[in-house]
Amino acid sequence: MGTLFDEAAAAGARTVFHLDRPLDIAPDAGTRWSVPELADLVRVTADRLATAGVRAGDRVAIVKDNHWDYDLLACAAVRVGAVPALLSARLEPQTLRTLLERLRPAALVTTSALLAHCPAGAAPVRVTLDAEVPGAVHLAALDATRPCPPVRRSDGDPLVIHHTSGTTGVPKLVVHSTRTLVHKLARFEAVRYPGIGIRRDDVLLNASAYAHGRTFCWTAVVLSTPPAEVVVLSGDDPDTADPLLRAHPPTVAEALPATYVRLRPLTTRLDNPFRRVRLYISTYDAVHPPALRAYLTATRHPRPVWMQGWGQTETGPLTFRFHTRRATLAPVAGATARRLGRPVPGRTRLRAVDPETLRPVRRGRPGLLLVRTAALALGYLAEDERWDAKRVGEWWSTGDIGVLHRDGSVSVLDREVDSVPGLSCLRTEDLLEERLPEALECVVLGGTDGDPLPVVVTADGRLDPGAWKEATNGLPTLREPAVLTWDDVPRTGTGKVRRAALARRLTGTGPAGTGRWT
Incomplete structure (x- = not known):
């Protein structure tokens, strides 16, 4: 990954990258980049990190505003032999401090505003991206005239650290190697498969949370199978995105589920x-049927496909499900949205077990989903016991409750920590969103006592009582809904609802499940 851009440039990659705003590590360089220019930027950034004192084997914490240069900074750190740890700027200050204490990085790369939330002793070397700050060095002021040769490492050594979404509490720090993330995940994706592979004339849109593991893998893929153009969105405001997307209309779009909604x-x-x-x-995260339908009917392509992946930071993709325009228009679309396809052939195996006895359950019965995959991460940094507790022999617990069907496909019902006996919160959310066109999002929260609490997110925080009564016809008993706006809901860096935090705020109680497998 440290020489990825150099190799792509040497191979003649002509991809043009269009950004919605300048990179934070190159604020004056505009929004249009070629691969050779990006290769130069990564090299220069690596030289500057080396000048700051970053050495092979060091951990480098990176926390900044959301943009693709998270991954460029990570590649620069890898180039000097360091291990980058990418932390979302949307983490709560106390959570950020906790993760920095676990990391004990040799260097911290951040912004002047975020530096105020970091402990004074968070790292011996502190580098800011936007301004001169006492006690820190400004990245742009560091010497880049002394080239630092790329440092090679073993495929099994730590390559990069990402944190999990943190929907149920403090995120875990997941350590991946070149073998797990590049050889097992990126290499599998970097094939021009018919229909779903990247084509040389494609225009790719990526609108993601760039501190998370998916985009580091995506960066490896897009440089290995270069398309014609790449459009990068760092935000989800439709009016800001509209001019860039109309100027470069994508043929392949990848975005966070929450960004698709926005x-x-x-x-x-x-x-x-x-x-x-x-x-x-x-x-x-899950994409609800109304969003699938809206996008698949918006395109003029005769046979568009939606590829929905289910996986985790620790494992990479486990299953794929393909949605078509015809299927999303069918009346049963809402009832089948949680069917997430089959395990990746030859790469992953799934098993459903009883959460208490860990004995396998029959096909068609709900159980705790276990996985076997060669792409499994190396572990949780500073939480070995927590990692070991999720291992069941040669299997690893996803923490999800789901059903393995007779045809080999899997349906995910809920996270175990959020599960409610006799009810799938996720399926109920799908049905509510089908029946409430005004809802941007629906969330069903199980509690330790009483009926589940539904939360309906609308543009103005209002909901017609009659519409709610009609929408809940035939559903299990629910409490009266809490109606909120989008910004009222606590979210992770990937836009997921922080269910535990929302439940504590609205009900004063914790999750319904045991939390043993989180």
Whole structure:
């Protein structure tokens, strides 16, 4: 990964990258980049990190505003032999401090504003991206005239550290190696598969949370199988994204589920920027049927496909499900959205067991989902006992409750920590969103006592009582809904709802499940 951009440039990659705003590590360099220019930027950044004192084997914590240069900084750190640890700027200050204490980094790369939330002794070397700050060095002021040759490492050594989403508490720090992340995950994806592989004439859109593991893998793939253009969004405001997307309409779109929700108004505009999309990709979280339908009907491509991946930071993708326009328009679409496809052939195996006895359950019965994959991470940094507690012999617990069907496919019902006996919160959310067109999102929170609490997110924080009564017809008993706006809901860096925090705020109680497998 440290020489990825050099190798792509040497191979003649002509991909042009279009950004919605300048990179934080090159604020004056504009929003249009070629591969050779990006290779130069990574080299210069690596030289500056070396000048700051970063050495092979060091951990480098990176926490900044959301943008793709998270991954460029990570590649620069890898180039000097260090191990980058990417931390979301959306972490709560106390959570950020906890993760920095676990990391004990040799260097911290951040912004002047975020530096105020970091402990004074968080790292011996502190580098700011935006301004001169007492006690820190400014990245742009560091000497880049002394080239630092790339440092090679063993494929099994730590390569990069990402944290989990943190929907149920303090995120875990997941350590991946070149073998697990590049050889087992990126290499599998970096094939021009018919229909779903990257084509040389594609225009790729990525609108993601760049501190998380998916985009580091994506960066390796997009440089290995270069398309014609790449469009990078760092935010999810539709009015800001609209001009860039119309100027470079994508043929392949990948975004966070929450970002798909936020950009959905663009699908109904006269000159909608998704008119050329042949392939949509989503990971991280569930995408509800109304969003699937809106995007698949917005494109003019005759046979568009939505590829929905289910996986985790620790494992990479475990299953894939393909949605078509015809299927999303079918009346049963809402009932089948949680069916997440089959395990990746020859790469992953799944098993459902009783959460208490750990004995296998029969096909068609709910159970705790276990996985076997060669892409499993090396572990949790500073939490070995927690990692070991999730191992069941040669299997590893995903922490999800789901059903393995007779045809080999899997349905995920809930996280174990959020599970409610006799009810799938996720399926109930799908049905509510189908029946409430005004809802941006629906969340069903199980509690330690009483009926589940539904939360309906709308644009203005209002909901017609009659519409709610009709929407809940035939559903299990629910409490009266809490109606919130989008910004009222606590979220992770990937836009996921922090269910535990939301439940404590609204009910004063914790999660319904045991939390043993988180």
